[in-house]
Ligand SMILES: Nc1ncnc2c1ncn2[C@@H]1O[C@H](COP(=O)(O)OP(=O)(O)OP(=O)(O)O)[C@@H](O)[C@H]1O
């Protein structure tokens with residue numbers, strides 16, 4: 001079973017779309033895919049969260065959501081507000097390891113060091129517990145070089161592997177920063193740019209999502225990149 005941890009340079013940068021694109025490619029290759037969302041915030045009980053979005057974009061996948069909090073906040077804060085138990089990194093690790101799938105993709109909430117609980121556990125602890133590589137989903141525009149570099153540094157400090165960066169929502173008419181960022185992201189993260197997905201895919205059909213994934217991520221996935229096998 002391969003495991004991939006997906007984080008972002010922030011919230012709303014296209015992590016869910018990138019998760020769906022990777023899941024669609026894996027499904028098209030005949031793989032059984034499960035997506036794990038440790039903590040879904042900002043969504044009420046019964047409403048569609050990120051896992052429903054992934055299923056709508058990528059087709060049927062295994063889906064595991066360990067906790068849901070209605071306030072649109074970091075999971076630790078949202079759990080405190082709700083007065084319900086927070087998610088612990090060890091339970092995320094256990095839930096991932098319990099899956100019967102060829103590929104398990106774990107999507108964090110917001111960026112890497114957003115806290116799951118008041119013990120200051122984050123997605124970085126989950127990646128460490130799983131010895132899994134991390135994919136960084138980056139925003140496209142001015143400001144991302146700093147947040148991408150900070151994320152890469154935080155991963156390196158913890159001995160975690162940054163598989164590379166994917167720009168989650170690239171505009172049709174990029175400005176100067178959006179164009180030059182494609183050159184600079186690999187430099188400031190010391191990791192490859194794995195792909196670029198066009199903006200607007202959140203509303204795409206499964207067919208269009210798969211086509212965009214093949215163009216925007218397929219050459220990388222087909223070119224030998226693969227998540228490290230879990231121990
Ligand atoms: N179903 C959808 N229809 C239209 N737009 C969408 C849809 N889902 C996401 N988007 C848009 O795509 C962009 C990226 O959203 P996405 O949910 O992938 O971000 P994220 O990085 O996963 O955020 P989070 O930290 O909340 O998980 C946002 O601008 C969002 O408004």
Ligand SMILES: C[C@H](N)[C@H](N)CCCCCC(=O)O
Nearest residue numbers: 011041042072073074109110
């Ligand atoms: C509600 C939102 N869409 C995310 N799920 C949570 C993002 C938390 C970000 C916290 C922060 O970095 O300040």
Ligand SMILES: [Mg+2]
Nearest residue numbers: 015016050107
């Ligand atoms: Mg998301």
